Each structure stands twice: as structure tokens, then as C-alpha cells.
Amino acid sequence: MALNRVGELAEKVGAAKTGFHQKDFLLTWNHSVDELKAVLQAAEALEELYKNNISSRVFSGGIAVSNFRDQSTRTRFSFASASALLGLALQELDEGKSQIAHGETVRETANMISFLAEAIGIRDDIFLGEGDKYMSEVSAAVDEGFRQGVLPQRPAVINLQSDHDHPTQSMADLMHLQQTFGSLENLKGKKIAMTWAYSPSYGKPLSVPQGIITLMTRFGMNVALAHPEGYDLVPETLKIAEKHARESGGSFTRTYSMEEAFKDADIVYPKSWAPFKVMEERTRLLRSGENDKLKSLEKEALANNAKFKNWECTENLMKPTKAGKALYMHCLPADITGVSCKEGEVAASVFESYRLATYREAGHKPFVIAAMILMTRFEKPGHVLKQLLDRNAPRRGV
């Protein structure tokens, strides 16, 4: 039964019109809805194969490269797991954090690490505006390398979080919604509140809320963005969300009230982030090495955060959501009041009710990443999924 489902998914992936082959996965808004659906289908197929103890090894003798320019445990393990699932050996590129390489250095390094690479996963979200630029440079470099016969194959660059988007997170979130509400179709007309929440820390990236508002608006959802005044996201992503909402028949609204966003919401996603303007200033100061001003900025930002401690996802706030029981989402780790901090993004009782659900949400990420690699590295990924089903090699066993 579950395996019939894999067969169906393989056919859908095979029938989908996609232009992934020999490309990257960088920003969800650069891919068609059909392409995104195909990634979800491939991810589900890989999950089902895994659960049915069928190996998804499709590589024998290649490497996956990860480049984490910012700390990471969850995404690091997701990428490592995806690599292992497909049979790629992982090799981490550690450039040192302080270095922002460009030009010939990036071009050369991208080729030097890619002679046997099938995928390059990059997290780069410290400097606003840098992450996406860097990923594009790596992409252009391996493109040239492949075209010019330097590289025997063209590795796919996978965005593991940039300053603009966090596609492996938002796609895993979408998969979670799909499974929770039964189908992508069922998400039409559902309200999701993507809201800021208080955190005692500072400088959290904008890529999660930006990833959510730009992605969920494509599937006919009513996306309500809420944050205190001044906590703006990168303007470009707001415009994309608006455009997506118009195209899909969903909506995109903004408010300065958490209560308003939560009202009748089917889903809530309360999560802290730093104001766009603060991130811009921080980027400028990090670059110029003005450490004193950086400290002042942090102090100011934290003081400003502290004005909005009431932006906490409490039982009371959950009441006006749909039937009082909206689905709570978080990319983890959450700042849980009284658990991981004194005052945070979410009340302990709310978090505990949805704790296992947030774990399941995260559990899709390795398969989403593996699906992205599969879609970009194979001309006929649907056929490959069918072959895996037919090969029926044990994932665990002899």
C-alpha cells in the first residue's frame, strides 16, 4: 500500500514539467509551482522508501560538500543524512568564519572541491546581502567548470539558509502542512500567522519568516505577517509574497498586532528575528570591524526587543485561533519561557502540546534536501524513484 504510493509519486515526478536538471536549488521563488510540487513528491517518495526499508542509494563514489559559514546542528545533520541516504560521502569545507571570499578565490575553490562533487550545500546568512551573492558565484563557477570540461559532472548548489531564503526549512514546513491538513489542495484558504516573537537574543536571521511568506502565498493560503513596528523584513520578499498571493488566489496581509494575526488562524508560526535595518547596520559594522559600535547596536537592539515581551505565544493568545487549536510551528530551537530562557517566544504549555509535532516538522528536512539533490542531479528523477522501488534493496539488512 505504502509502496503503491511510491509508485504513484514516482509517476507524478516523472510527469512534472521541471527544469531542475544540471541546476541548483537556491530560492523557492525562482522555481515554478510545478517544480516545488515535484520536490515535495520526491521527498515523500524517499520518506516512504525509507520507512519501508528500501535503500535510496543512487550514487557510488561521489561526494557532497557542505559549507557552513554560520553555526548549525540541525541543518548540518539534515544535509549529512540526505547525503548518506543517497550514497554520497560528506566533506565539510571550513573556510574560517571571518573570511568573505569573492572573485577568483570563490571561482577557484568551487572547482577545486567539486571534481567528484554532486551537491554543495551552503549556509551563509551572517552578512545581509552576502549569502545569496556567494551562492550565485559558486553556482556560476561550477557551471563554467562543467561547461569547460574542468568538472566531469555539475554539482548542484543547495541553499541551506541565506539572508533572503531558507528553502530547505520552508519546504519541510510545507510538507508538514501538507501532511497535517491532508493535501496541498486543502491548504487553500487556510490562514497562517507568521509572527515575530520575543527572544532574549539578538541578530536572528530573517530567512525563515521570509521563506514562509513567499512560499505559503503560492499555495492559496492567507498569510498574515505580524511584527512590532520597525521589525521589517527585506522589502523585496514582501513584494514577492504580495505577487504570489495575487497569483494563487490567497492573500498576504501585514499588521503590527500578534492578536490580530492569530485571530482565526489555522496555523501560527511565532518566531523571533532581527529588524532588517538592524541587520543592515550590523553587516556594515561587522565589515568595518567597529566592535564598539557593534556592542552598542546589540545593546540597543536587545533593549528594543525587551519592549515587546508580550509578543509571546501563550495559551491565551491561542484561544482566538481557529477552534482554539491552531497548529503551532517552529523551525527549532524555540526560546521557551521558563525552559530554555526566562521569557521567550512561546509558553511552556503551548510548546509542550506541539513539541512532537515540531519534531515531525523538522523530520522532513533530510528528505527534502535529498529530493532537491535527486531533482537537480538526474534527468529523469521519476524514473530513478521507480527503479529504487523495483530494485528493492534493503536499507537495513543483507
Place this chain on the structure above:
Amino acid sequence: MALNRVGELAEKVGAAKTGFHQKDFLLTWNHSVDELKAVLQAAEALEELYKNNISSRVFSGGIAVSNFRDQSTRTRFSFASASALLGLALQELDEGKSQIAHGETVRETANMISFLAEAIGIRDDIFLGEGDKYMSEVSAAVDEGFRQGVLPQRPAVINLQSDHDHPTQSMADLMHLQQTFGSLENLKGKKIAMTWAYSPSYGKPLSVPQGIITLMTRFGMNVALAHPEGYDLVPETLKIAEKHARESGGSFTRTYSMEEAFKDADIVYPKSWAPFKVMEERTRLLRSGENDKLKSLEKEALANNAKFKNWECTENLMKPTKAGKALYMHCLPADITGVSCKEGEVAASVFESYRLATYREAGHKPFVIAAMILMTRFEKPGHVLKQLLDRNAPRRGV
């Protein structure tokens, strides 16, 4: 012939009454003698398969996670080798040394790293009382995760050294004894002297001597523990050793004299450790961050150690052992007088006589770890071993 032996071992493992499946390997004393024997049999089978160039790959697309909260080279490589042997990709979790996470953080992280994990190897022996507690928390977390459908499989937690036990070491040691003396049966009535020895360093963990006295007493051996006054082990482990000796018909004695312990010993295991009380105080000071007092403690402890420089395994001391040639054991690296330090645990000439034997002793560790993973991750590990033998896939070759 060697392969007949694998067939026999596979049958024995298959016939053994064990309750390993979907569980962990944390402390030897929480496992039955039958279970421990089955681990040794599986380890021997894996060794024989390896030597006969037969692949033991039983996983395709899973990961093994290692978490070393203390420095390690030997055990790190043993765990990496065991993972590779079985076909698991290794991913290290590096939390930073200073952090002692508990509660939700442990619970969440344990799940986040485990979506495709089959084994989690943990070394945690810096803070007395913390290591075993932490491993139990991780175990409970993945247990819940698996039960609740968060994890598609339940990774086994493998204790790679805690403050109470060092089961991969003691089981490898037992395997070494089994091979040296011909069988487990032959170990009955043999005397093993587990003794303290002088070292110019301080703060060495107690888990090796504790692992030895609690394990060897289960196999009818006469275990003589010797150390200077004050160099006590964790009291609980002494009680376990006493109980095991009573049950197995062996004995467990304690003395403050290295000579007495060595007398008529078939095996000697001279090895430095820190007094239990010192470790307790050290744990307290590390936690409170009292660095000045830590330095005083170290100074005192070293000064105290220096009173017992005569606790060195010399040729003279070896003379009264059985036929003057007891088997010398060590978990390595040993503090060798005139070689790795000015004055140490063992005289250079004694060590040199047994050097290759200690290397062989260590060589069992990767296979012991692999056996622990095999026993915990497969319902019918004996059947799996038989299948490996029948598959007869080359470990090296095409």
C-alpha cells in the same frame, strides 16, 4: 575452516536469549551474561568475516552519530571503523565542551540528529555523575521519538565511556582474555590484578578500573583490586563487583598493596586513576567555575600521586606473578617510564614485552562496537551474520 567458525558463532548468537533489540548498550551490568557472551560471539564473527575479506555492510543510507564530550583518538577511530564496517556514514556532533545540556535541549537535539541515525556513540566522562545521566536522557529521548513516530527507526545509544563504565573497552579486554586463554570457560579461577599505578598526570577517569572489576567478576575470575589509600572507586561499582563475584563463583578482593595483588596473578592491569573524592570535588569546582581552587586541587592531587611513585609495574614486580609471566594489559596510551614520561605506570622493558599484545587488545574494539550495533539494531542478529557469510561479498575487491 575460519568460515565454519563464523557459521557456528552465527548459530550461537541466534540461539542466545537476548533483549537487545531497539535498546542501548550503556553499562555491562545492566546486561545478562548471555547477552554479553552474544556480543563477544558477534564481535568474533565480524572479525572473522573481516579477516576472510567478506563485507559486513548491513546498512545502506543511514548514519552513525558520535558525540565526544572529552578528547579521544582511539575510541573515535574505533567507532568510525565500526560505522564504516557496517555501512553507516559517520557524523560527529560537536556541542562545545563547556556546555552541559539537559532537559528539552537534550531531548530535542537527540531527535534532530537521529532522523536517519542507527547508532549514537557518546563519550562523557568529565563530570562525575553526568555521563550516565546524559546518556540515559538521550536514550529516553530517542525512545519517545521512535514511539511517537518522530523517528522512523530507533538509534541505539552506545556508551563510549562514562564516569561509571567503559563497556567497549572492558568488552574488548574480555575478548582479548578469551583469545589469550582459549575460552571464557578457561578464565574461571584466573586471577586478575586491577591496580592503580603512578602517573605524572591527574584526573584520569575511573571508568576503566570500574569496568574491569564489574565485568571480570561475572566470568568466575578472581579480581584483586589494589590502590593506595584514598584512591577509591565509585562505591556502587564495588558493590556490583562483590555481587557478581558471589554469583559467578569468582572473588573480589581489595588491598592497598600492588605486590599483594600481583602475587600469583595470571593477568595484571596497572593503570592510573584519580581518587573518587578528588573527581567529586573537581566536578563541583568545574561547575562553579572556581578556577583557583581547581589549580590547588590539581596541585594537591599531583603531590599526593607523587607519594606513590613506587606503584610502577616493573620487572621485579612481575616476578611473583604466575610463573613470572602474567599477561600485562592496558587500555593505552600507557605512561611508560623513560619513554612517554620520566616516571610512569610501567617500566619500559615490561611494556615492550607486551606492546604488541596491548595493540591486539585494542584491535578488538571496532568489532565489539560493531557487534553492539548489530545486536541492538537487528531483531535476528544471528541470522544477519549467517546472511553475510552466505552473501560472501568482497570487503576488498570487485
Place this chain on the structure above:
Amino acid sequence: MALNRVGELAEKVGAAKTGFHQKDFLLTWNHSVDELKAVLQAAEALEELYKNNISSRVFSGGIAVSNFRDQSTRTRFSFASASALLGLALQELDEGKSQIAHGETVRETANMISFLAEAIGIRDDIFLGEGDKYMSEVSAAVDEGFRQGVLPQRPAVINLQSDHDHPTQSMADLMHLQQTFGSLENLKGKKIAMTWAYSPSYGKPLSVPQGIITLMTRFGMNVALAHPEGYDLVPETLKIAEKHARESGGSFTRTYSMEEAFKDADIVYPKSWAPFKVMEERTRLLRSGENDKLKSLEKEALANNAKFKNWECTENLMKPTKAGKALYMHCLPADITGVSCKEGEVAASVFESYRLATYREAGHKPFVIAAMILMTRFEKPGHVLKQLLDRNAPRRGV
């Protein structure tokens, strides 16, 4: 057609008289020309298999160990890629940079990491005279371990750069020349200028120029070494180059003029290095920890370098080379004037013309390393290559 070529190469490798089995690859001059040719043939066969999407997995359940005692990205990824290509899991040994272990420590560690190891790749080029000595110690240790039954197999030690030689680089360079000029035969009588070039940094190892002059002289090439007065290489390597030139019918000349070396050259290899005497003094000061003197030495050395800024590979300098278009080579990264530094080894326009060629040059390295492992770990590597061709298992695909 390409696969016919693999068949031919496999036969050649099979027919070659080589003594690699159960040995290491440390210095090219300790291997016969036949052995070096066989490595090149095996590397080419592996490249062709790779390009034709045929898996070269020959191990199932072993590890490769890397030990980088100096920073590395390119060689690190080459070794990781070679390991993945052959099916070995990589495990890095990180000893800490300051430590120069010898004697029992090396002997023991070499065995402890090797219970399941098939290859140990070592880079050690910081202390003049130390790297090769260390590699020999590791080699002797695993040799003893294998002979004495400690290790079930004998890992090959692969020199990933020592103070005397850089064989994986020079062999990849030779493969690049072979492909550029059509055959090894065609290299006879060709002139290669191995010259010093200005760099704003200091302390670059001597192993690349030494590797080039000792290797290229074996294939009948006319090797012209050029550097400013005082920038001598290790004397022993000069003697080896002279001997090789006599034996092969090539030549080895030295000059203090870049122009002279470049005249009529078919190939130029302009690259910075530190004078042998400076490296000797630096080694002495690093050992004695005389940091003030180290700083003075660096200052002096940089000041001395600065006298030779005209040692830059410019368009003008390229004109008198053969037909004005000698092949430019570099081991990368190059110090490119106006790109990676203000004044460097090579003019931007020259580098850009050969940029992709230098990338291709580097691209052979993973396959050269894999070939070295194949030759040392298999009794009949030619037969193994033939089997890979016949097995025809997909490298990417199901």
C-alpha cells in the same frame, strides 16, 4: 571507444612490473619509471570509468585516514574524493598542530587508527626534515603491525606533501602534461622552466619545485630551474634531478635568470618558495620556540623577497617561450597580481589565459591518489580495473 581505452589501460597496468603491493607511495624517486607509468595508467583508467558513469567502488567496510599537519583545502578534498571513489570512509586524525610526536607515540597511534584502514594520507611539511621522517615512522609501524598480526590488513601511507616531495601534485602535473602534449613519449626533449616567482608571503614549502625537477627529468625533458641567488632547494633533490636527467637523456640546468629559463620553454611553472636556508633556520626557531627571532626571520625573508618583484610571469616574459605560448602551470592557489595580491607570481592576463588549464591540471589529483591506493592495496590492480569495467555498476543511477 573510451571504454576500449580502459581495457587497454587495465592490460598495461596488469603487464607492468611493479612492486607496490603492501607498500606506500612516499617519494617518486623511490619508484621505478615503470611503476610511475602504471600509476598514470591506473589514474587515467579511473578517470575514464568515472566519466563513463562506471563505479570504481572496490572497498566495502574500510576507512581512509587523513592526517594534515598543515592547512589544506585542495589536497584534503582530493584525498576525500579518492577515498569516496573507492568506497572508503574518511576519518581525519587531528593531533594538534604544535605536537611533533615520535617513537612509541607514533608507533602506537599508527596502529590504533589502522585496524580497518586501507590508506593513510599524510601532509607534513612545516618542519624541514620532519615530514619524510614521520611518514617513514608511520610506514614502519603499520608494517610491523601487519607482520605481527595486530592489523588485519596493511594500510598504504600516501605522501600528501612532505618537505622533500609532493608526489600527488607532481604526478597530477605529469598527467596534465601527458594529456596536453599527447603522450609521455612526446615530452622527450620538451623544455620545462621551473622557476621561482615573487610572492608577498613567506615560508612556502619547497616540495613542489623539488617534486617537479626530480620527476620531469625522468621522462627525457629538459628541466631548467631558475631562482634568485640564495633561493636554493634541498641539495639532495638537485642531485637526484641531475642523475635522472643523465639516465633519461633529458637535461637539468640551473640559472639565476627567469628570462633565460623561459627562453624557448614549452612549459613554464613559476611559483614562489622559501630559500632552503631560511626553512632550516625557521625549523630551528619553531622548535626552540624563539618567537622574536621567528618574527625577525620573517621580516628579513620578506624584505629579501621584495628585491625580486620582477620575478613575475608577465606577457612580456612569455613572449620568448616556444612560439610565445608555453603552457603555464601552477599548483594553485597562485598569487595573481592585482587579483589576489598587489604584486605576485603571475600577471592577471597570463593567468586568465591558462586559468581553466590549471583547474584541469588539479582535476587529475583525486584520480592519481586513487590510483596510488589501488596500486598499493591490490596484488593485481590491472585485473581489478578490468573487473570494474566488466561489472559496469553505475556511479550515478540505480
